[in-house]
Amino acid sequence: MSAYDKVFKPRRITLPSGKSILEKRSRMPLILLGVLALTALSVRITGFSFGPLLSRGNQFFVILRQMYPPNMKYLSSIWVPLFDTIKMSLLGSAVGSLLAVPFAVIAASNMIKSRLVLTLTRLFLSVVRTLPTLVTALIATYIFGLGTLAGTLSIAIFTFAYIGKQLYEQIETVDMGAFEAMEAMGGTRFSSFWVAVAPQVLPAYLSTCLFCLEGNVRYAAILGYVGAGGLGMILNEKIGWRDYPSVGMILIVLFATVVVIEALSHYIRSKLT
Amino acid sequence: MNPIIKKQLDAQPKRWFYQLGIALIFVCLMAWSSSTVQLDARAGSGLSIAGNIIRGIFHPDAELLFNFTRSGVAYLLLETVCIAYLGTIVGAVLAIPLSFISASNIVPRPVALIGRTLIMAIRTIPPFVYGLMFIRVTGPGPFAGLLTMSMSSIGMVSKMYIEYIEDLDIRILESLDACGCSTFEKIRCGIIPQLIPDFISTIIYRFDMNLRDATVLGLVGAGGIGAPLIFAMSSYRWSEVGAILTGLIVLILVIEFFSTKVRVKLARG
Numbered sequence: 001m002s003a004y005d006k007v008f009k010p011r012r013i014t015l016p017s018g019k020s021i022l023e024k025r026s027r028m029p030l031i032l033l034g035v036l037a038l039t040a041l042s043v044r045i046t047g048f049s050f051g052p053l054l055s056r057g058n059q060f061f062v063i064l065r066q067m068y069p070p071n072m073k074y075l076s077s078i079w080v081p082l083f084d085t086i087k088m089s090l091l092g093s094a095v096g097s098l099l100a101v102p103f104a105v106i107a108a109s110n111m112i113k114s115r116l117v118l119t120l121t122r123l124f125l126s127v128v129r130t131l132p133t134l135v136t137a138l139i140a141t142y143i144f145g146l147g148t149l150a151g152t153l154s155i156a157i158f159t160f161a162y163i164g165k166q167l168y169e170q171i172e173t174v175d176m177g178a179f180e181a182m183e184a185m186g187g188t189r190f191s192s193f194w195v196a197v198a199p200q201v202l203p204a205y206l207s208t209c210l211f212c213l214e215g216n217v218r219y220a221a222i223l224g225y226v227g228a229g230g231l232g233m234i235l236n237e238k239i240g241w242r243d244y245p246s247v248g249m250i251l252i253v254l255f256a257t258v259v260v261i262e263a264l265s266h267y268i269r270s271k272l273t
Numbered sequence: 274m275n276p277i278i279k280k281q282l283d284a285q286p287k288r289w290f291y292q293l294g295i296a297l298i299f300v301c302l303m304a305w306s307s308s309t310v311q312l313d314a315r316a317g318s319g320l321s322i323a324g325n326i327i328r329g330i331f332h333p334d335a336e337l338l339f340n341f342t343r344s345g346v347a348y349l350l351l352e353t354v355c356i357a358y359l360g361t362i363v364g365a366v367l368a369i370p371l372s373f374i375s376a377s378n379i380v381p382r383p384v385a386l387i388g389r390t391l392i393m394a395i396r397t398i399p400p401f402v403y404g405l406m407f408i409r410v411t412g413p414g415p416f417a418g419l420l421t422m423s424m425s426s427i428g429m430v431s432k433m434y435i436e437y438i439e440d441l442d443i444r445i446l447e448s449l450d451a452c453g454c455s456t457f458e459k460i461r462c463g464i465i466p467q468l469i470p471d472f473i474s475t476i477i478y479r480f481d482m483n484l485r486d487a488t489v490l491g492l493v494g495a496g497g498i499g500a501p502l503i504f505a506m507s508s509y510r511w512s513e514v515g516a517i518l519t520g521l522i523v524l525i526l527v528i529e530f531f532s533t534k535v536r537v538k539l540a541r542g
Contacts (some may be wrong), residue, residue, distance in 0.1 A: 039362070042355035044495070046415040058408040063402075089304035094303055102482040132524040134486040138506050142317040148309045221401050224422055225492055229309075232399070239405065242312070247402070262393075 004030065067248030075245040078253050080235070084148050085230035088215040088223075097158025097209040103160075104167035110176055111193070122168075129161035133219055137228040151163065151228035155216050159209075165209045167201065174200040203272045210265040217261055221254055237246045324416040329511020330518060338516040346498075346520040353497040354524070356415050356490070359484040360422025363477045368427045372434035379438065389435075396428025400486070404493030415496030422490070426479050468541045477532045484525055 042048070058209040087262035105111050107121040108266060136157050140150035174197050225230020238246045340344050374380055388499070403424045407417040413495030446463045491499020497515060503512040 002456050025329075040360060044361040045352055045361055046419050046420060048359060048416055052416075056410045060406050062409060063406050084309050087309040090302055091310065093307040094306075126526060126529070127522060130485065130522045130529075132485060134488045134492075134519070135502065135506070136400075136512075138503070142326065143323045145319075152310055163349040218397070218399075222489065225399075225401060234400070235402075239402070251402075253396060255394060258397050259393060260532065 001216025004033045026238060063244055067243035067251070069245065070244035070248035070252055071243070072249065075253070078231075078250060081224075081229075081231050081234050082237065082253055082257060085220045085224075085232075086261075087115065088148050088151045088228075089155055089213060089220040090229055092220075093159050093209060093213040093216050095152075096156040097163045097205075099156070100160045100164040100167060103164045105193070106162065106172060107168040108171035110174075111174055111197075125164045125168075126159050128157060129165065131157065131161075133158050133223065134226055137223045138209045138226045146227040146229070148229035151230055152224045154223060154228065155220060157213050158219070159216065162212055163205075163208055165204055169206045170201045170208075171197060207269045207272050212271055214258075214262050214265050217258055278346060282418060312506075326511050330515040332512050333515035334510075334512040337513055344501075346516055349498040349517070350520050351503060351523050353484065353487045353521075354417055354528075355500075356418045356422055356497050357487055360419045361426055361476060361480045361483050362421035362423075363419065364426030365472070365479070367423060367429050368431035368434055371427065372431040372438060375431070376438040378441065391426055392431050395424065396432075398424075400425045401487045403488060403490045403541070404495045408493060408495065413494045413496075417493075418487075418490040418495035418497050421493075421495055422483050424488075425486070426483060429482075430475055430479050433475040433539050434472065437468055437475075441467055474536045474539045477536055478493050481525075481529055481532050484528060488521075 004027065005024060008025040010024045013023055014020045016107065040060055040082075103121060103125060106117060108124060109118055133154050137150055137154035140153045141147075143151070145148050145251055178196035179192050182196045185191070187195070220230045221235070224230045224234070224237050227233065231250060233249050238244075238250065333448070341347050352375065364383055371388060371392060375385050375392060377385040379385075380388075400421055404417060407420040407424075411417045411420065434436075441464065444468070446459055449459045449463045488496045488499040488502055490497050493502040500519060502514065502517045505511075509521045
């Protein structure tokens, strides 16, 4: 019996058979209290208030209104950065997801028995995943210079950590019967993995990769802000000059690209599963 | 080889043509996209720069890290958590009506399509553009960051909500109807218990992501740990970057540990 149950005594219910059971009191008040306290603290620290939202809320739409009508003439100079963005996210996703495979195998508890190796690999994946994409992109621009290589690299690093985690969880849930049968037949660990485990995780793996690619196109557009190439670079430039009609055009093109890529990946993913 | 096994192997459908096609498409895509990557002439000096950066990051500025005033890492992290927390809540609340008008089992198809397009449009605008818009409303500071965070959460959160709403088990509502329940009772006992665990799980997941994306806010000066981090990086003060990153990574790992526990509990009941 926990301390909470001692303070709020469980309710006693007598069944028609004469037997009595105890119903624990709901933990809801405790959780609610915590949520409210955190909210109050956050409101204090961030200075949240409805006053400015109500009185100055229309200011939010000023920039949006200036984006319309979009500058159609600018369209011709968007294509190159747009394709740079798509290429960055394609290459970054592919490199990251391929690199993640060996790490995911080492991090799966049904493939590797050593606890030390498991913990170290998982910690490595977790720490890489916490690195903000912007920070890796900015560091990459210092090392490799401004341009798409920096963006590709930071997308690859992010994808690597994300896919690595998803893949090792998928490997851990496979049916091990086939793997054991292959080992009993005299297969090596690698060939058994290749024949018995890989086909089981392949559809889920490919689908995660495509899902990641969808998100990466959006991320790639942000990365340009730190000079890592692609759409973000011209977006940053146009915002700096307050050329909002061109910004509107860039956003429309980005929207269309994201819609097309999501539709494609949605179609392929529905075929995979 | 055992003749039975051989027969089974031969019976396997021949799909090499199909697989070869996919491999070819993949290779072409990769070749096309690698055309964008060119190594700079600076690559040689890059190594020494990388060495400096790594040395700085692994020697974090202890003074900044254990400084508990308003400019220390601890306060900045607290501010970031608060922005992410309230931003996620505001975004999650805003996403509820949006996702109900975009769920195809609640409203007619054309309306749902319009709702989905709207959500996708909200998702496409990069966070720093929202940041600029909100700074006009509230002025620079954590409040603008909070609003930006809530706008950029709406997209993913409502996408997940829609999936849960479309998966609602209608039979429960029918049986409540048969028992003679009123509309309010049907919502209270039929819909809310089905949706709440999934919704809360989504919100917690998004909170994790928002904490990670908090650096983006720094780009536009919208509060939190992002701006000091970006400033320190652009002025090459790597030991400060190290201190901030250490704090951020530890915080994210700790919060992720607890949020995974809560989400597992929510999923298994």
